[in-house]
Amino acid sequence: xxxxxxxxxxxxxxxxxxxxxxxxxxxxxxxxxxxxxxxxxxxxxxxxxxxxxxxxxxxxxxxxxxxxxxxxxxxxxxxxxxxxxxxxxxxxxxxxxxxxxxxxxxxxxxx
Amino acid sequence: xxxxxxxxxxxxxxxxxxxxxxxxxxxxxxxxxxxxxxxxxxxxxxxxxxxxxxxxxxxxxxxxxxxxxxxxxxxxxxxxxxxxxxxxxxxxxxxxxxxxxxxxxxxxxxxx
Numbered sequence: 699x700x701x702x703x704x705x706x707x708x709x710x711x712x713x714x715x716x717x718x719x720x721x722x723x724x725x726x727x728x729x730x731x732x733x734x735x736x737x738x739x740x741x742x743x744x745x746x747x748x749x750x751x752x753x754x755x756x757x758x759x760x761x762x763x764x765x766x767x768x769x770x771x772x773x774x775x776x777x778x779x780x781x782x783x784x785x786x787x788x789x790x791x792x793x794x795x796x797x798x799x800x801x802x803x804x805x806x807x808x809x
Numbered sequence: 810x811x812x813x814x815x816x817x818x819x820x821x822x823x824x825x826x827x828x829x830x831x832x833x834x835x836x837x838x839x840x841x842x843x844x845x846x847x848x849x850x851x852x853x854x855x856x857x858x859x860x861x862x863x864x865x866x867x868x869x870x871x872x873x874x875x876x877x878x879x880x881x882x883x884x885x886x887x888x889x890x891x892x893x894x895x896x897x898x899x900x901x902x903x904x905x906x907x908x909x910x911x912x913x914x915x916x917x918x919x920x921x
Contacts, residue, residue, distance in 0.1 A: 731909060740813075740899055740912030741852075786852070788910070796867070797842050797903060797910055801851030 701798040702730070702770075702787035710806040717774040719803040721787030728791045730763060732772050735784045735802070744772075744785075777807045811836050815900050815913035822890055822920055830885045830916050832900035838911075840903045841883040842867070843875065845896040852899065858883055859905075890920040 702721040711717055721730065729748045733741040747754045747763045747770065754761045760773040774781055784802040813834045822828055834841065842857040844867075854867030858877040872894055874886040883902075887894060897917050903910040 733910075738897065738915060738917075740914055741901070741910070742912070743909035746909060796854065796857060797840065797901065798854050798868070799844075799852040801849070 702789050702800050704785065704787055704800045704803045706803060707801065708804045708806070710808065711777060713777060713779055713807055713809050715777055715807075717777050717781070717805055717807070719772050719785055719805065721770045721772070721800070723768050723787075723789050725768075726791050727765075727789045729789075730761075730770050731788045731790075732759075732761060732770075733786045733788060733799075735786065737783070741786060741799075749791075774805075777805075779807050779809045781805060782807045811911065813900055813902050813911050813913040815898075815916050817916060818914060819917050820919070822918070824891055824920055825889050828887050828890060828918075830887075830898060830900075830918070832883045832885065832913060833881050834883075834902040834911065835881065836902060836904070836911065837880065838902040838904050839880070840905055841877065842901045842910075843873070843883070843885045844899045844901065845869065845894075846899065847896050855885065855898075890918075892920045894918065895920050 702723045705720045731746045732744045735741045745756050758775045763770045784804045786799045786802040816831045839860045843855040844852040853869045856875040858864045900913040901910045
């Protein structure tokens with residue numbers, strides 16, 4: 699099944715710094731979505747980027763998509779301790795509608 | 810309020826005792842899915858359903874059953890639970906196409 703692979707697996711930064719995490723995939727997609735999961739809770743949708751878009755912003759979030767490299771990045775600017783969570787990418791494409799996820803990136807923001 | 814509701818939130822049971830985890834959504838979504846989450850393994854899909862009476866296996870379906878008799882409900886059934894099914898379970902729903910998925914609060918299951 700088509701699923702993204704997040705990188706790095708874990709990231710630890712200080713409050714105020716920027717955090718960047720990446721998602722790579724192997725086949726063509728219609729869109730890519732990023733989700734956040736606080737420990738033990740359900741995933742929450744953050745942002746969607748379509749295959750014909752290259753960059754999207756939402757508050758302190760910036761998502762880029764490079765379909766030629768089959769990769770996406772999620773940038774969180776001016777991070778806060780409350781941003782501590784796991785982040786997952788999710789892919790939709792072609793006939794694939796399985797809604798699958800990778801292992802995520804665990805972000806820790808130290809106060 | 811748009812939501813996906815799972816019950817129970819916590820469950821401790823014994824090996825072999827059949828159990829059902831319920832999942833209900835109020836958004837008229839066609840698509841529903843079950844996942845289990847274990848440390849270091851991410852979210853693994855158990856079963857999914859594209860619509861009423863249409864279900865299919867995910868990546869880890871062994872030991873689980875599902876049914877989709879109504880659009881809003883997608884229960885997960887463990888006919889004979891075993892300790893290796895101890896995990897955190899999530900239900901999700903989405904409308905087809907490009908839409909975001911909504912997740913339930915999770916069910917923490919312990920099988921002893």
